Amino acid sequence: RFSNSLKSIARDQHLKTYLQNSSELYPLLAKGAKRFVAGERREDGLVRAKEFHTQGHAVSLEYIGENTITKEECVRSKEEFKGLITDLGRLGMKATVSFDLSHIGMMVSDDLAFIHLEELASAAAKNGISLMISMEESQKTDRILSLYKRISKTHSNVGITLQVHLNRTSIDLEDILSLSGNIRLVKGAYQEGEEQYIPRSSELNNRYIHFVTTCLEHDHPISVATHDETILTELKKKDLLRNPRVEVEMLDGVRPDLLRRLHDEDVNTKVYVTYGSEWYLYVVHRIAEYPPNIYTFISDVIEE
Numbered sequence: 001r002f003s004n005s006l007k008s009i010a011r012d013q014h015l016k017t018y019l020q021n022s023s024e025l026y027p028l029l030a031k032g033a034k035r036f037v038a039g040e041r042r043e044d045g046l047v048r049a050k051e052f053h054t055q056g057h058a059v060s061l062e063y064i065g066e067n068t069i070t071k072e073e074c075v076r077s078k079e080e081f082k083g084l085i086t087d088l089g090r091l092g093m094k095a096t097v098s099f100d101l102s103h104i105g106m107m108v109s110d111d112l113a114f115i116h117l118e119e120l121a122s123a124a125a126k127n128g129i130s131l132m133i134s135m136e137e138s139q140k141t142d143r144i145l146s147l148y149k150r151i152s153k154t155h156s157n158v159g160i161t162l163q164v165h166l167n168r169t170s171i172d173l174e175d176i177l178s179l180s181g182n183i184r185l186v187k188g189a190y191q192e193g194e195e196q197y198i199p200r201s202s203e204l205n206n207r208y209i210h211f212v213t214t215c216l217e218h219d220h221p222i223s224v225a226t227h228d229e230t231i232l233t234e235l236k237k238k239d240l241l242r243n244p245r246v247e248v249e250m251l252d253g254v255r256p257d258l259l260r261r262l263h264d265e266d267v268n269t270k271v272y273v274t275y276g277s278e279w280y281l282y283v284v285h286r287i288a289e290y291p292p293n294i295y296t297f298i299s300d301v302i303e304e
């Protein structure tokens with residue numbers, strides 16, 4: 001309940017505008033956000049990505065944003081992603097660029113989202129970069145999957161995120177296993193109707209492990225995107241983590257200790273790095289999904 005209340009408060013536009021205009025509060029919040037967000041500029045994201053790359057982790061990069069409602073804003077976001085892809089190519093970093101389809105056009109129309117997706121996929125292919133489509137609320141799942149299937153016909157460098165907590169996902173997974181794009185499994189970050197999903201529980205963890213096993217039975221590449229040590233330990237026991245088709249992907253700033261340990265155990269590891277001026281909602285999500293982060297956030301803010 002705390003988590004959902006926090007997310008709704010964060011979506012309040014008045015509060016957001018107030019904070020952004022507050023010359024005292026905004027810099028303090030930005031200081032606390034640094035643990036989870038590289039910075040506001042593309043350059044900040046690239047610097048952070050290079051650090052992880054040097055430490056031996058693969059990297060996903062996202063320019064933060066979602067639900068972009070005008071065509072002009074969608075074009076601007078798409079251009080930012082294109083610039084990011086070109087810069088990563090120039091730096092020779094074999095990275096993944098990750099985004100919400102609602103950030104690049106889906107709120108305007110599926111056709112606009114597809115045109116932008118295709119442009120990004122072609123630019124990514126030229127630069128040796130892969131793309132990863134994030135998964136949003138369940139009202140959008142059908143449209144996102146349909147755009148993913150459409151792009152998969154021409155581009156194998158585009159992957160898709162599936163939310164294990166949704167009951168429909170076992171069918172969706174079967175449906176896309178024949179496509180070549182990487183599958184990223186996440187538990188799911190959105191509040192859904194009771195009949196649509198199962199909450200955090202051992203049942204959810206078992207389902208997660210079952211989906212990983214299913215992907216590997218089909219020899220399908222997979223990103224195990226979780227910070228849950230119980231799941232990771234279980235996968236390790238089954239000797240599934242060091243499979244070359246598997247990478248373990250974690251959000252920057254969430255469990256760096258665990259990620260390093262896995263890297264030292266020869267598991268393929270990946271860090272999800274974010275940047276952009278829309279960091280506020282992203283950071284509130286990180287606190288909402290793990291409330292003890294509020295203490296870390298406050299101590300980062302007050303640290304000299």
Ligand code: FAD
Binds near residue numbers: 135161187225251
């Ligand atoms: P949880 O059960 O939530 O947490 C397990 C344990 O991990 C916790 O007990 C705690 O020890 C640790 N932990 C988890 N979160 C935090 C945190 N913020 N700070 C500190 N410790 C923490 N969701 C979507 O709905 N769509 C997406 O496209 C999407 N993309 C993602 C991409 C990546 C790479 C990752 C890692 C997550 C993504 N998510 C996405 C978020 C995901 O759905 C979960 O909300 C999030 O990963 C937390 O779930 P968990 O698997 O870590 O397990």
